[in-house]
Amino acid sequence: MLRAAxxxxxxxxxxxxxxxxxxxxxxxxxxxxxxxxxxxxDFCQRYGVAEYVSYAAVLSDSNIDAVLLxxxxxxxxxxxxxxxxxxxxxxxxxxFTLTEESGxxxxxxxxxxxxxxxxxxxxxxxxxTQEVKRMLEAGEFGTPLHxxxxxxxxxxxxxxxxxxRASRIESPGGGIxxxxxxxxxxxxxxxxxITRVQAQAKRLAVAVDIDDTTSALFEFESGAxxxxxxxxxxxxxxxxxxxxxxxxxxxxxxxxxxxxxxTGDHPADVVLSPIDTLLAExxxxxxxxxxxxxxxxxxxxxxxxxxxxxxxxxxAQLGEAVVLNTAHYGEDAPTSQLATSECSLK
Numbered sequence: 001m002l003r004a005a006x007x008x009x010x011x012x013x014x015x016x017x018x019x020x021x022x023x024x025x026x027x028x029x030x031x032x033x034x035x036x037x038x039x040x041x042d043f044c045q046r047y048g049v050a051e052y053v054s055y056a057a058v059l060s061d062s063n064i065d066a067v068l069l070x071x072x073x074x075x076x077x078x079x080x081x082x083x084x085x086x087x088x089x090x091x092x093x094x095x096f097t098l099t100e101e102s103g104x105x106x107x108x109x110x111x112x113x114x115x116x117x118x119x120x121x122x123x124x125x126x127x128x129t130q131e132v133k134r135m136l137e138a139g140e141f142g143t144p145l146h147x148x149x150x151x152x153x154x155x156x157x158x159x160x161x162x163x164x165r166a167s168r169i170e171s172p173g174g175g176i177x178x179x180x181x182x183x184x185x186x187x188x189x190x191x192x193x194i195t196r197v198q199a200q201a202k203r204l205a206v207a208v209d210i211d212d213t214t215s216a217l218f219e220f221e222s223g224a225x226x227x228x229x230x231x232x233x234x235x236x237x238x239x240x241x242x243x244x245x246x247x248x249x250x251x252x253x254x255x256x257x258x259x260x261x262x263t264g265d266h267p268a269d270v271v272l273s274p275i276d277t278l279l280a281e282x283x284x285x286x287x288x289x290x291x292x293x294x295x296x297x298x299x300x301x302x303x304x305x306x307x308x309x310x311x312x313x314x315x316a317q318l319g320e321a322v323v324l325n326t327a328h329y330g331e332d333a334p335t336s337q338l339a340t341s342e343c344s345l346k
Contacts, residue, residue: 002286004091005031005058007024007079008071009043012093016068016120017047019278023258026286029068055079059086066116066289068282069093072164074176077102085114089289092157093120095181096302098172103306105298118285118295119302120187122237125280126253129186132242135260136190136247142225142246147191149183149240151175152231157210166208173313174211175203175230180312183228184305185297186240186253191220194308196323201316205233216312239256 006013006029017029017252031050032043052058058067059082066089069079077097083090090110096119097103123129135141152175159166171177176184190196194301199216206212212232233236239252248260249269252311258270287293311322 001025002017002027002065002089002162002289003234004032004066004068005029005052005064005107006043006049006059006068006070006080007033007055008069008075009034009036009039010070012067013043013070014046016070016278016282017043019276020282021047024279026283026290027066027124031058031061031064055082055199055325059083059088060177065089066091066285067156072281073098073170077106078187080106082116084110084117085116087113087115089285091118091285094302094305096187096299096306098177098306098309100171100303100307100310103235103299108304110299113150116285116288116295117299118281119279119297119299121182121297121305123182123253123303124185124189124297125275125277125283127256127275128253128258129189130247130269130275131258131272132190132251135247136242140244140247141244141249144191144222144242144244145201146225146227146243147187147240148214148227149187150229150231150237151179151183152229152234152238153179153236154233156208156210156212156232159206159210161208163208166210168210171210172307173199173316175232176214176309180214180228180230181309182238183230183306184238184308185301187218187226187228187240188220188304188308190240190242191222191224191226193304194218194219194226194311194324195221196321197308197311197315198208198321199312201314203312211316211332214312214316215284216315218308235248 034040035053040051057216067083069092076092080090166168180309196219197216201211201214203211204213215229242249248261250315256274259267261267315322
């Protein structure tokens with residue numbers, strides 16, 4: 001049984017803990033830490049866990065095997081490194097880090113320390129995502145041509161100015177870090193690395209100083225193309241559609257809905273068994289920590305997602321396309337780098 005400490009006790013730490021507590025024989029949340037004393041106390045009462053008054057105290061406890069980091073994005077890199085150096089396995093919520101450089105450094109510390117690093121991209125575990133990937137690997141799409149995706153919600157319309165997400169540092173490019181990275185992960189899972197990004201980001205409706213209407217055009221290494229939209233001021237929307245010479249798929253991973261349209265046939269709905277994605281990802285993390293199969297979201301994939309996020313922000317700010325340089329990497333390489341360590345305009 002993996003003994004984990006929840007760090008950063010907001011809404012998402014609650015969701016992760018509820019998914020596994022007294023439901024899993026592989027992982028159990030035994031401890032918690034937040035800077036707010038009442039938040040810690042309330043969390044302890046809800047889940048029957050030990051309370052720690054500092055992150056350092058958590059890391060010094062040999063009875064804790066791993067940390068679940070649900071903290072502000074800007075803290076991830078440093079907290080990942082601290083945990084790995086203390087001998088803890090790390091599950092960190094997306095986005096992994098805010099820069100490709102810091103992500104590479106944090107991942108290296110985990111590797112050097114022999115600790116498992118897992119980035120929480122729970123929609124990778126959705127039944128819909130797995131079915132689309134199976135179809136791709138079986139050749140059912142023929143030649144994949146294009147992917148389009150959208151992840152949006154209206155929660156930021158109610159953000160308080162003093163909330164950590166109401167910051168351009170924590171929420172670069174509007175909804176990318178909070179929502180869009182889920183779709184970047186799905187799109188690259190299907191079509192491989194992204195090599196070129198053209199993005200725009202605008203603030204049209206939210207009261208706080210972050211963008212709320214963000215979109216991007218992508219080009220993949222294979223030559224396939226893509227479109228991503230992520231909006232901070234409209235009703236909840238989560239979908240990805242994949243188009244190929246042999247089939248088109250229209251997928252809503254959160255609703256567990258999948259429609260397949262093959263040439264000459266009427267569109268057909270596919271019935272899939274739902275998966276508890278939070279339980280699945282945390283148990284797979286526990287299995288990896290126990291010496292089992294590798295966690296399916298590889299660190300190099302998470303780093304590439306960060307690089308794409310950076311490229312989107314740079315493109316929107318500069319009004320130009322950004323090219324990500326993959327020339328230094330082979331097929332199994334860690335990830336792409338932004339050309340000239342920052343970005344190349346084209």
